[in-house]
Amino acid sequence: MSGFRRQLPSMTSLVVFEAAARQLSFTRAAAELGITQAAVSRQVQALEQNLGFQLFRRLHRSIELTERGQILSKSMSEALGTITRTVQSLTAETSPGELVISASVAFSHFWLLPKISDFRRLHPEIRLKVISQDANVNLLREDVDIAIRYGEGNWGDGRAIMLFNDDIFPVCSPDYLAANGSPDCVADLIRHSLIVSDSPDPSWIGWDRWLNAFGHGAAPRNVALSCSFYTDAIHAAMRGEGIALGWNRLVHDLLQQNRLVRVSAESLRTREAYFVVLRNGHPIKPQVEAFLRWIRAERAQPGIAAPETAAALSEA
Structure with a gap:
């Protein structure tokens, strides 16, 4: 089996997408991640280009997830949640x-x-x-x-x-x-x-x-x-x-x-x-x-x- 790096898009863009999908806002995602709104937009656009389909519908003053965006958002939240719980259990003794x-x-x-x-x-x-x-x-x-x-x-x-x-x-x-x-x-x-x-x-x-x-x-x-x-x-x-x-x-x-x-x-x-x-x-x-x-x-x-x-x- 080939490595994850060849099968997955940029992990940075995936993490940025997860924040934007959860917040349903590029601005709020930027504040959470400590980067600019423009950087969030660029990462999401790069991810969409890499995948070949849209993840968000850009409305007048808001965004909403497409059907494929909803599927990927759910998967990312579950995956990051699993990683977080694992790290917490491994580091529990230190704090x-x-x-x-x-x-x-x-x-x-x-x-x-x-x-x-x-x-x-x-x-x-x-x-x-x-x-x-x-x-x-x-x-x-x-x-x-x-x-x-x-x-x-x-x-x-x-x-x-x-x-x-x-x-x-x-x-x-x-x-x-x-x-x-x-x-x-x-x-x-x-x-x-x-x-x-x-x-x-x-x-x-x-x-x-x-x-x-x-x-x-x-x-x-x-x-x-x-x-x-x-x-x-x-x-x-x-x-x-x-x-x-x-x-x-x-x-x-x-x-x-x-x-x-x-x-x-x-x-x-x-x-x-x-x-x-x-x-x-x-x-x-x-x-x-x-x-x-x-x-x-x-x-x-x-x-x-x-x-x-x-x-x-x-x-x-």
Whole structure:
């Protein structure tokens, strides 16, 4: 049998293709790989020329995989996942105390990192690595022990353990409230300066869904500031720029510190929840077991309870 080098295209182009196929974006693949978007495009084009067929359809502002591209993408993800797991098993003894956790930027910033010192005091022997990014990592391919995700809990790359739901209500700074007064109702709330944030996750609840739950989805509103990240929206609210939606589990400490105040009795209970997700097909390491014990104890800690007058809803 002839060597793999004669049967396969460039491994570099195959790895670049796998990233572009998984991200469905040359730009995001370039950021992940640490190269330019033009370099990704050149590698994909070279691979397509070598294979003799297209792997992507180039649309106006996006790309999508062709049928052959989908087949190759699936094969590459499985192959790289197998290699990753093999390398991890062979090198496990060199880093037995490391625990790699992935979470969204907002969850890491507002919930995990403020509490993680307690875990480190309990387990000083465990080296922690926290990966903060809003796109879900692929647990079958990435070197991640635990992912903390928000959603319905049905991810194909891991086993999900529910942590908690959340309650969402408007928040602002004490200075903004003193200068502008407290809204009397939702109809009054939408006349205030609202801060919105984008999210690639369709299950994430923004102002549109929150207002719609209280019958004001179509009402005009005063959007004073739009942010790309939820963390920026909350920091803008703390600086007095307007009113943002506070996710109770994320802004709990800020409310306790009076850096934010709640401005409405209305509260929306999420249908989705936060989950710990463990990799499929892997034994649970002692570090993972220790983290699970700790986070289960943390989830039992009460959050800011909604007042009895709140219209707390569960989305259908």
